Amino acid sequence: MSPDSPAVPGPGGSEESAWEQMLRSMLGPAADEAIAEMRARGLDPAALAAQSGLPDDPQALRAVFAQMQNLLAAGGDEPVNWQVAHDLARQQASVGGDPSLTPAQTQAALDALSVAELWLDAATDLPPSTGTARAWSRAEWVEATLPTWRTLSEPVASSLSIALAETLGGALPEGLDTGALPGAAAIDPTAMLRRLGSAVFxxxxxxxxxTLARETFGTTDIGLPLLDRPAPALVPTNVDAFAEGLDAPVExxxxxxxxxxxxxxxxFTxxxxxxxxxxxxxDAYARGITVDVDQLEEAVRSIDPSDADALREALSGGVFAPHTTPAxxxxxxxxxxxxxxxxGWVDEVASTxxxxxxxxxxxxxxMIRRRRAAGGPAEQTFATLVGLELRPRRLREASALWAQIGRDGGTDARDAVWDHxxxxxxxxxxxxxxxxxxRRAAAVDESADLDRALAEILGEEPGTQE
Structure with a gap:
């Protein structure tokens, strides 16, 4: 407690901190119940203020709360606050610097992609993409790929935001009126928790x-297509950084x-x-996630509710403990x-x-195989967020399989596997x-036998069914 904000007598004659005064001004008659509930859960209101570094002053705390309300209100009802996501992604991408590309960097990247297309014509029957080749800064990579991150993360964020609100909502006292605070709009407590989850996600x-923007070379490094309309792109800053210290020339x-x-x-085209x-x-994996409520409640007891970073770290630490169902x-x-x-196909074709x-x-x-097998910090963060790892556990076996199919039937047979x-x-x-x-030949023979059997049942000549 700061010397400028001494304790004052509470309703029962005991001294209470400015933090508790703030709670009373915010919650009104429900304050006693809220404070008792917090202490029953092992949360000391006064200690929370000291541990979090918040000022033990009612006016200052009201200002902090109003700022939090403004943040939560800006997020709307989406499972992920995309304004927060966008701003933080741009900040993270610029860590260590993200200068605009020079004309020489851009031209070198575009020339490399042009030469690559010529060489690939001899290794695959799939024609070049119709998308325009690009050279991007890290910030430009963030802007181009963020829509796909939305598709990937919203299913699990939605499930976990609901779980967060349901788990913690019961601990909030009825009649919570955040509108009692100057500068803060009234909001339903459950909605507030969902918006908090939205901001955290x-x-x-x-x-x-x-973070991935500082590691990736293009738009396909994690195996998933990060653009709605496929187009080849390179991030020259990351390519150059990767080449430093290697025996091979950067070109x-x-x-x-x-x-x-x-x-x-x-x-992908x-x-x-x-x-x-x-x-x-x-999506199918993420939507089936369930939450260990007991573990969530236990984790929440140890989190400073005023510290959004602490909540984010708790989520990234596996608080939700997803249970894997058969589906x-x-x-x-x-x-x-x-x-x-x-x-495996990309590995085989590009190397050929x-x-x-x-x-x-x-x-x-x-080197690329080992890099993909190990994964980077961003991939590990995403693995926790979505609940799975986006890296090919059996890359070597897949490369060997595509090579074998090519030896047995040529590039036509290898690439035709993607027909369906x-x-x-x-x-x-x-x-x-x-x-x-x-095995594939046996499956084809079995399918032909089934066609013949159906033709006999229907009284048709084999191969005439539509």
């Missing part, structure tokens, strides 16, 4: 996207990364169902297999295109790449 998404590193970006963009397939698996496990398996197949031209292809390929999601290899195929061709 905005911080979480912004932190992840902004060679840039070309290798351009090959990977261009190959993945070709895939000319396999129209693939983006929805991947994002749908993320989620199936969605997770589909996603992990699909991610491995996408990355690079080998005749880049002396360090083998070393660069291995039902043709995608399975985990069994990743376990045994050499047996894929035989």
């Amino acid at each position: 905005g911080m979480q998404v912004g932190h992840a996207a902004g 060679e590193v840039r070309l290798f990364l351009a090959l990977r970006e261009a190959a993945a963009t070709r895939l 000319h396999v129209p169902w693939l983006r929805a397939h991947l994002l749908g698996a993320v 989620q496990q199936a969605a997770l398996e589909r996603l992990e297999t699909s991610l491995a197949l996408v990355e 295109a690079a080998l005749p031209h880049l002396p360090h292809t083998v070393a660069l390929r291995e 999601p039902d043709l995608l290899p399975t985990t069994e195929d990743l376990d045994d790449p050499t047996g894929y061709t035989a």
